Amino acid sequence: MEKVVIIGSGCAGLTAAIYAARASLSPLVLEGREPGGQLTTTTLVENFPGFVDGIDGPALIMNMKAQAQRFGARFEYALVEDLEPADGFVRVKVDGNWLETRTLIVASGASARYMGLPRERELVGHGLTSCATCDGAFYRNVPVCVVGGGDSACEEAIFLTRFASKVYLIHRRDTLRASKVMAQRALSHEKIVPVWESVISEYLTDEAGEMRAVRLCNVKTGGMTEMEVKCVFSAIGHTPNTKPFQGKLDIDAEGYLIQHKGTATNIPGVFAAGDVADHVYRQAITSAGQGCAAALDAERYLADFE
Numbered sequence: 001m002e003k004v005v006i007i008g009s010g011c012a013g014l015t016a017a018i019y020a021a022r023a024s025l026s027p028l029v030l031e032g033r034e035p036g037g038q039l040t041t042t043t044l045v046e047n048f049p050g051f052v053d054g055i056d057g058p059a060l061i062m063n064m065k066a067q068a069q070r071f072g073a074r075f076e077y078a079l080v081e082d083l084e085p086a087d088g089f090v091r092v093k094v095d096g097n098w099l100e101t102r103t104l105i106v107a108s109g110a111s112a113r114y115m116g117l118p119r120e121r122e123l124v125g126h127g128l129t130s131c132a133t134c135d136g137a138f139y140r141n142v143p144v145c146v147v148g149g150g151d152s153a154c155e156e157a158i159f160l161t162r163f164a165s166k167v168y169l170i171h172r173r174d175t176l177r178a179s180k181v182m183a184q185r186a187l188s189h190e191k192i193v194p195v196w197e198s199v200i201s202e203y204l205t206d207e208a209g210e211m212r213a214v215r216l217c218n219v220k221t222g223g224m225t226e227m228e229v230k231c232v233f234s235a236i237g238h239t240p241n242t243k244p245f246q247g248k249l250d251i252d253a254e255g256y257l258i259q260h261k262g263t264a265t266n267i268p269g270v271f272a273a274g275d276v277a278d279h280v281y282r283q284a285i286t287s288a289g290q291g292c293a294a295a296l297d298a299e300r301y302l303a304d305f306e
Contacts, residue, residue, distance in 0.1 A: 001100050002028050004298055005092060007080050008107035008241075010037025011284045012274025014064040015291030016105045016298075021071035023299050028101075029068070030078045030094060032241075036061040037109045038275075039284055046137065048284055057125075060284075080108070080244050085267045088305070093244075102305065103269045103298040106249070106257060107291060108241040110275040110282070114234050115147065115200055123203055127211020130234045132156040133283065139231045141165050145214065147200060148235035149177045154186035156235045161191040168227060170195045172219055200232065240276050254279055263294040269305075271297050 004020045004027040006013050013029060020027040039045065039057035046054040055063075065075070082093035083104065090104045112130030114120050120128060129135045132146075136159060144164045146157045149171035160167045169176075169186060174196045176183040186192050195216065202215040204226070213228045240256045242249070250258040250266040256279050257265060257272040265272050273294035274287035 004103050005101040006105045009035050010109050011287040012291035013107035015288040016295040017068035017073040019292050019295035021068055021073040027073050029075045082244055105271045105294045107273045108276045110238040110240040112238050113236045127231045132159045132233050136160050136163050139164050142230040144231045145170050145229045146233045146235050151178045151182045153235035154178045154182040156233050157186050157192050167192045168195050170198055172199050263297050
């Protein structure tokens with residue numbers, strides 16, 4: 001019987017592991033198929049407190065993991081398939097086998113949606129990203145583009161006007177899906193140029209492998225054009241990694257876990273932290289904060305249980 005099992009090894013999961021381990025709870029962290037989460041695909045992180053000159057995303061994750069291990073956290077490369085509540089504990093199905101734990105922290109994160117084009121994975125962090133707040137400042141005085149037509153796409157485009165020389169807003173339709181206020185705010189900005197009825201068909205890179213331009217396809221005419229941009233910001237949504245928990249944990253209309261009180265879910269002893277429950281902020285520091293809160297909630301739950 002484990003005291004604390006943590007699903008996920010991004011900022012939320014690792015922070016939860018640090019706090020739980022320092023509380024002598026010997027947490028078991030199940031890392032999943034993508035250990036480290038989205039930060040492992042980020043090059044330089046400049047907005048995480050404490051690093052004056054920034055830090056590489058993978059280095060930040062490795063430091064957090066080493067810190068958790070220092071206090072006694074254990075790690076396994078394992079994939080969670082299911083969970084079910086029991087009398088005073090939770091059963092978790094991991095790689096075909098069931099393990100039992102008094103508390104469970106779900107920090108499985110969310111995956112950014114991209115266009116599904118060739119070489120996308122290798123371009124993430126090299127001119128392809130899903131976070132303007134994280135990466136916008138790297139693209140000062142150069143043209144960039146945002147793909148999407150909802151509120152998030154408009155918000156990203158508006159934010160990027162602080163840095164970029166021009167922001168192309170690429171949408172497959174001839175009107176935005178965003179709210180009228182948000183759409184008007186974006187379209188009235190002098191730096192934002194809408195590109196209607198178009199999709200990206202190909203990423204074009206320079207000799208160093210960095211984004212140089214995109215090839216656009218007009219969805220009505222089929223015509224192809226090339227547009228010079230130094231970064232593509234994908235704003236077509238995120239997919240929370242909640243598949244194993246559907247039908248067990250409360251999930252909202254967008255697929256995110258619902259936190260009822262603090263980080264608690266609808267199952268006693270099960271807590272949610274980070275991007276799997278947060279579709280508003282999606283920052284490394286907010287995920288870390290939620291990981292801390294979930295570990296404290298789990299610790300208090302165990303104290304009350306005992």
